Amino acid sequence: MFFEKPSRVAAILALLALATGSSPVAAEPAARDLFGAKPVPSAQTPEAIGFYSHGCLAGGVDMPKDGPTWQVMKVSRNRAWGHPALIDYLQRLSRQAAAEDNWRGLLFGDMAQPRGGPMKNGHASHQIGLDADIYLTEMPNRRLSDDERDNMDLPSVIDPRTKRVDERRWRPEMLKLIRTAAKSREVQRIFVNPGIKEKLCKTAGGDRAWLNKVRPMYGHDYHFHVRMYCQTGEADCQPQESTGRDEGCDLDWWFKVALKPAPPGAKPPKPRPPLTLAALPKVCRTVLAAPARRGGEPQIAAQPASAPAAPAALALDAPDGGAAFPPLPGAVPIPGSRPLP
Numbered sequence: 001m002f003f004e005k006p007s008r009v010a011a012i013l014a015l016l017a018l019a020t021g022s023s024p025v026a027a028e029p030a031a032r033d034l035f036g037a038k039p040v041p042s043a044q045t046p047e048a049i050g051f052y053s054h055g056c057l058a059g060g061v062d063m064p065k066d067g068p069t070w071q072v073m074k075v076s077r078n079r080a081w082g083h084p085a086l087i088d089y090l091q092r093l094s095r096q097a098a099a100e101d102n103w104r105g106l107l108f109g110d111m112a113q114p115r116g117g118p119m120k121n122g123h124a125s126h127q128i129g130l131d132a133d134i135y136l137t138e139m140p141n142r143r144l145s146d147d148e149r150d151n152m153d154l155p156s157v158i159d160p161r162t163k164r165v166d167e168r169r170w171r172p173e174m175l176k177l178i179r180t181a182a183k184s185r186e187v188q189r190i191f192v193n194p195g196i197k198e199k200l201c202k203t204a205g206g207d208r209a210w211l212n213k214v215r216p217m218y219g220h221d222y223h224f225h226v227r228m229y230c231q232t233g234e235a236d237c238q239p240q241e242s243t244g245r246d247e248g249c250d251l252d253w254w255f256k257v258a259l260k261p262a263p264p265g266a267k268p269p270k271p272r273p274p275l276t277l278a279a280l281p282k283v284c285r286t287v288l289a290a291p292a293r294r295g296g297e298p299q300i301a302a303q304p305a306s307a308p309a310a311p312a313a314l315a316l317d318a319p320d321g322g323a324a325f326p327p328l329p330g331a332v333p334i335p336g337s338r339p340l341p
């Protein structure tokens with residue numbers, strides 16, 4: 001009985017501390033801050049871990065800034081990293097588009113951070129190295145400067161008034177490119193603005209089976225988003241459900257409901273709290289803690305198993321980033337006002 005009172009007081013105090021948030025245990029940091037702070041990939045065998053909007057990337061490789069049929073935009077964001085399968089696929093797609101679809105070459109946007117994971121701004125997915133944005137603007141016939149890559153105008157093909165494709169900006173080659181990407185066996189789905197989806201549905205002609213992979217989404221009006229399947233043998237990669245066989249050309253809900261402006265005075269949707277490391281697959285802790293890979297060369301092939309892991313201190317001097325990497329701009333323009341995949 002003697003101890004009863006103090007222990008009850010302690011218990012009540014502890015409860016109060018929990019309820020008021022004054023617990024001595026600090027709040028877990030947002031995973032986007034932890035992954036955003038890693039300028040170099042992990043020295044690990046490449047692997048996509050978790051789900052597209054809920055995971056991370058081991059052993060990421062980077063897309064070379066320039067290729068014969070592509071250029072990487074927004075280089076300063078340091079988001080042109082991916083699973084080797086993605087980097088390889090995008091290069092092949094750019095060659096095919098140049099050979100068959102009348103594209104001089106492709107302009108690539110965000111892929112993933114060096115170790116994947118959530119980003120501070122711009123995307124809910126792009127976390128496991130199997131997503132990429134491709135601009136609907138053709139690669140110019142010269143190499144762009146870094147400044148141009150960060151600031152060049154990449155116009156929308158959607159008329160903001162009608163929410164439909166602006167015919168002055170739309171080119172038939174855009175359908176050809178999206179069709180080529182959608183027909184790839186490696187591609188799981190593609191996201192485009194509902195206005196673009198409508199245009200594809202109207203102009204696809206008789207060859208339509210590929211339309212099922214092209215899904216309408218907010219934004220995506222000056223670029224489209226390609227998502228690859230999980231790679232064979234990567235058990236920690238969580239596949240997404242099939243897009244089925246439906247062409248998905250019934251867009252009524254989009255134009256009659258989703259794209260209508262919110263009524264005046266409507267409450268904006270509550271932003272979701274950022275993902276913590278605890279919310280991601282456990283293996284992502286290992287990815288975050290793994291030594292950095294040394295060297296800046298793109299490594300399309302997986303590293304040999306015997307390759308020694310580089311100490312983190314060495315990798316900070318690597319030419320592909322390290323401490324010298326410039327900070328991300330405060331606000332990356334995001335099309336539309338809703339969360340993007």
Ligand SMILES: [Zn+2]
Nearest residue numbers: 132133225341
């Ligand atoms: Zn995207």
